[in-house]
Amino acid sequence: MNEIIGKPIDRVDGKLKVSGGATYSAEYFPKNMVYGVLVLSTIPRGRIRNIDTSQAERVKGVVGIMTYKNSMSLHFPQGTDPGSGKYAEKDLLPLQNNRIYYDGQVIAAVMAETFEKAEYAAKLVKVDYETESAIFDLKANISKSYKPSSGGSQLQLKRGDADAAWQNAEVKMEQTYTTPVYHHNAMEPHASVAEWNGDQLMVYDATQAVAGVKSLLASMLGLPPEKVKVVSLYIGGGFGSKGFTWPNPIVTAMAAKMVNCPVKLVLSRQQMFTTAGRRSETIQKIALASNSSGKLTVIKHDTISESSFVDEFVETAGLATSMLYSCPNVEISHSLVRLNKVTPCPTRAPGEAPGTYAIEAAMDELAYQLKMDPIQLRLLNYAEMDEQKQKQFSSKNLKECYQRGADAIGWSQRNPQPRSMRKGNYLVGYGMATATYLANRIASAAKATLYADGHAEILSATQDIGTGTYTIMTQIAAEAFGLPVDRVTVKLGDSDYPRGANSGGSQVTASVGPPIRAAALAVIGKLISLAVSDTASPLHGRKEEDIIADNGRMYLKNHTDRGESYTEVLNRKGLQKLEAQAKTNVSTREPQGSNAVATGGADAAAEEESKTNPAVQEDQNVDRKLYSFHSFGAQFVKVLVDPDLGTVKVDKAVAVMDIGKVLNLKTAKSQIMGGMIFAIGMALLEGTAYDPNNGRVVTRDLAQYLVPVNADMPQFDIQFIDQPDPYISPIGAKGIGEIGITGMTAAIVNAIYHATGKRVRELPVTLDKLI
Amino acid sequence: MGNNLGISNTDDEEPSSNGTTRRDFLAQITYAGAGLTLVPLLAGTKDILPQAPPPNAETATINLTVNGQKHALNIDERTTLLDALRENLQMTGTKKGCDHGQCGACTVLINGRRVNSCLTFAAMCQGKEIITIEGLAKGDRLHPMQEAFIKHDAFQCGYCTPGQICSAVGLVNEGHVHNDADIHELMSGNICRCGAYQNIVDAIKEVQNIA
Ligand code: FES
Ligand code: FES
Numbered sequence: 004m005n006e007i008i009g010k011p012i013d014r015v016d017g018k019l020k021v022s023g024g025a026t027y028s029a030e031y032f033p034k035n036m037v038y039g040v041l042v043l044s045t046i047p048r049g050r051i052r053n054i055d056t057s058q059a060e061r062v063k064g065v066v067g068i069m070t071y072k073n074s075m076s077l078h079f080p081q082g083t084d085p086g087s088g089k090y091a092e093k094d095l096l097p098l099q100n101n102r103i104y105y106d107g108q109v110i111a112a113v114m115a116e117t118f119e120k121a122e123y124a125a126k127l128v129k130v131d132y133e134t135e136s137a138i139f140d141l142k143a144n145i146s147k148s149y150k151p152s153s154g155g156s157q158l159q160l161k162r163g164d165a166d167a168a169w170q171n172a173e174v175k176m177e178q179t180y181t182t183p184v185y186h187h188n189a190m191e192p193h194a195s196v197a198e199w200n201g202d203q204l205m206v207y208d209a210t211q212a213v214a215g216v217k218s219l220l221a222s223m224l225g226l227p228p229e230k231v232k233v234v235s236l237y238i239g240g241g242f243g244s245k246g247f248t249w250p251n252p253i254v255t256a257m258a259a260k261m262v263n264c265p266v267k268l269v270l271s272r273q274q275m276f277t278t279a280g281r282r283s284e285t286i287q288k289i290a291l292a293s294n295s296s297g298k299l300t301v302i303k304h305d306t307i308s309e310s311s312f313v314d315e316f317v318e319t320a321g322l323a324t325s326m327l328y329s330c331p332n333v334e335i336s337h338s339l340v341r342l343n344k345v346t347p348c349p350t351r352a353p354g355e356a357p358g359t360y361a362i363e364a365a366m367d368e369l370a371y372q373l374k375m376d377p378i379q380l381r382l383l384n385y386a387e388m389d390e391q392k393q394k395q396f397s398s399k400n401l402k403e404c405y406q407r408g409a410d411a412i413g414w415s416q417r418n419p420q421p422r423s424m425r426k427g428n429y430l431v432g433y434g435m436a437t438a439t440y441l442a443n444r445i446a447s448a449a450k451a452t453l454y455a456d457g458h459a460e461i462l463s464a465t466q467d468i469g470t471g472t473y474t475i476m477t478q479i480a481a482e483a484f485g486l487p488v489d490r491v492t493v494k495l496g497d498s499d500y501p502r503g504a505n506s507g508g509s510q511v512t513a514s515v516g517p518p519i520r521a522a523a524l525a526v527i528g529k530l531i532s533l534a535v536s537d538t539a540s541p542l543h544g545r546k547e548e549d550i551i552a553d554n555g556r557m558y559l560k561n562h563t564d565r566g567e568s569y570t571e572v573l574n575r576k577g578l579q580k581l582e583a584q585a586k587t588n589v590s591t592r593e594p595q596g597s598n599a600v601a602t603g604g605a606d607a608a609a610e611e612e613s614k615t616n617p618a619v620q621e622d623q624n625v626d627r628k629l630y631s632f633h634s635f636g637a638q639f640v641k642v643l644v645d646p647d648l649g650t651v652k653v654d655k656a657v658a659v660m661d662i663g664k665v666l667n668l669k670t671a672k673s674q675i676m677g678g679m680i681f682a683i684g685m686a687l688l689e690g691t692a693y694d695p696n697n698g699r700v701v702t703r704d705l706a707q708y709l710v711p712v713n714a715d716m717p718q719f720d721i722q723f724i725d726q727p728d729p730y731i732s733p734i735g736a737k738g739i740g741e742i743g744i745t746g747m748t749a750a751i752v753n754a755i756y757h758a759t760g761k762r763v764r765e766l767p768v769t770l771d772k773l774i
Numbered sequence: 775m776g777n778n779l780g781i782s783n784t785d786d787e788e789p790s791s792n793g794t795t796r797r798d799f800l801a802q803i804t805y806a807g808a809g810l811t812l813v814p815l816l817a818g819t820k821d822i823l824p825q826a827p828p829p830n831a832e833t834a835t836i837n838l839t840v841n842g843q844k845h846a847l848n849i850d851e852r853t854t855l856l857d858a859l860r861e862n863l864q865m866t867g868t869k870k871g872c873d874h875g876q877c878g879a880c881t882v883l884i885n886g887r888r889v890n891s892c893l894t895f896a897a898m899c900q901g902k903e904i905i906t907i908e909g910l911a912k913g914d915r916l917h918p919m920q921e922a923f924i925k926h927d928a929f930q931c932g933y934c935t936p937g938q939i940c941s942a943v944g945l946v947n948e949g950h951v952h953n954d955a956d957i958h959e960l961m962s963g964n965i966c967r968c969g970a971y972q973n974i975v976d977a978i979k980e981v982q983n984i985a
Contacts, residue, residue, distance in 0.1 A: 013924050017929075018924065020932030021929070021936075021939060022867070022908065022911055022916065023868070023907035024867070025932050027869075027933065029866075030866035032864055117853075118857055123852075190934045190965065190966070190967045192871070239931045272873065272876075469929075469930035469931025469933075471930065670930075676969055677969030678969075705872050705874070706874070706876045712963075712965060713958045713971045
């Protein structure tokens, strides 16, 4: 059998992307299109007393200005899938009234014949505000914190008796770790092009959830879902910012209706800082206790993060802590403070990214307190099972990750004494941490078609946000079809296709791979039955299970020369194509099974066909309630710190990841590396500054919000365990987009402590904190 | 093509007395440098922005040579080269990431040098040789830098990629690269949020023939 899964093939969309041929959402030009530019509020709270558009209207070429006074009414989103393309701020539908809840809120859209005119006119919109007092500083408003009602019981977790164990503990470590507001800053700004044809709406939108945005637009605009189509063929990164739906596609659709021609609306980089989400600031208090030999007796992880006055979002920093180590007494809590800022939303590894920073830095501190090697401490407290859920892990090879990572970074050369190692003038430090992220899977569907010319096609309404989904789905499909990769085309990013997973929670690979595989296998199954029942076929009368389909040919297991090509069967039968749909109703999320989304009959055909699809049935019959699904890994870094200037250079970074089966070594490495680089930003560079006087973002561009650049790169060594997870799916692959950022931030901070003897608990570790 | 390809000669916006233009304001931001020094500026945004429209924005006929092809565009004088390429010529291979010269996504080659097209008015480019990502391949044969980017997986989402590739081609032409560190440094004007940096360096090394 020609193995395609696992091969490090080049990206199938590579040629388009290197030649400028991949079309992102802002790159469509429907006839008579005009340009929309948003106007945002400049106060953090209050009301618009008056909005004067007269000057802006006088700019020639302006075709419309939409404010709360003249915009169409929207419906509150209903019955849409909260997990896919959720509207980000449920109590703040755009342009419906004059209330201002935060600085940078959408208050008007100006449409004009050219971008220049729209941008110019937008600056002429005059707003008179009635300002009310606002709060925007998390630390100053801790007294207003509350326990969120959303998110359910899993946000407040408890096992054993942490307080009692703390009283009697031999060794105690208690510290507070903070992370600032971070912004995703995907390179492609949020963009939409909306076009109405009668009551039919077409939107090109930069989104991580075409299917979700379609349902959302239909619901908010009061249209039947079949009247809305959303397309997103190429997305210039999302990292969570395009996972929830922000006002921009909705306003674009409203504007196109109002001016009666297609509208293109792209956020400016500055606007992305207030109207496209962010990661919440966190204050995390960790308490660890152990006996004198290092066995953990208490873990407490209390997180305070921000929410807004128009929705609720919890940065679930403590969730991973509940299962990370073996410990009898554990308490996890999450609280929120509502502030006059845009609502936070998922950001690459929501929860786990800041959470593993805090817990893994704390573990390092405890190791030093115990005078114990930090790897040793982790091995001593290794969790053989998820002690919170009392379930086995679906797969976990973390010990091997620690071992291989330590070898790769040269851990044995490390003198554990802080500030003891030098290279020239630089202080040298080594640090490590555990990485982990949920191994999510949700219900998904796909359609497979084999054509008489011998090529095959897959359709699924999921999308490739840059992760490599097109490529690995092509590999999965090619293997199931028994075709070479170049004969398979995977089409994604179109809401007309069977509904696939939204690109969030590292779930697309695990969720969409199985129905693609099952649908392709079903097509080949049909083809084989055609052959064996056809007297003209060399396979006539043979048992189906004795036939192998590979490389475009079907043949007998033991007589490889006895067979025929796919095209021969189809042509003889006069068939243009063979099709099959499959839907796998599988979820690893809690509570399991409940988020099999009602798709309003859209995937009814796929569901019906799947009842007799053996691949789907076998997959759905695995009892996943028995297992806790997570990915794991170990991160190791070596840093160089200039003792005089306090500058930190990550010199080498090693990740050994246990993410199940690796589908494509090349794209997998890139995903992990991208996550690790995000963590370099998180640890050393990034952080959004707000003006303490008026709650406005100060660092609202890429010259002031610093993300890692090429000169910040260490030498990377990225490795995989590459053992399939036997329970997640027949393919055995878990998601990979987010785990790379987890643990890495702590590994850097721990290495800085080792290099300098200074423990910085407030991210980012800028040079002023080290000198 | 739609009406976005340039509006015919009209005397657009009214004259202004003494307003500060958007670009002046941007320049002030840029000069202000580090974040917190901006506070007074941002706090006073309302006062700096034009109270009345600035002087007329004219349309003009601008001749551009892009990838060897000549184009005459009747466009707003304020149009940047980036917007002229993307919106007027509908050559969307060149990307807009920030519109402020801070990300490199819009990098094109002008007379062989790499330039941020968002910081360049189209009107400044008349008579110059502009090469964009669409102009690097020879027919169906990709430029060696494009091939190397694919081979080394030097992109993920692909949005920074046209700028990275143009920048990389410019870099090689400049002839200042002697080692890895030079590449890391001299490619630092091109941000890749997906984090393909190491692979970009590997791709450039292959084309440069540095071991
Ligand atoms: S778009 Fe020109 S540098 Fe960012
Ligand atoms: S490939 Fe996505 S930003 Fe570079």
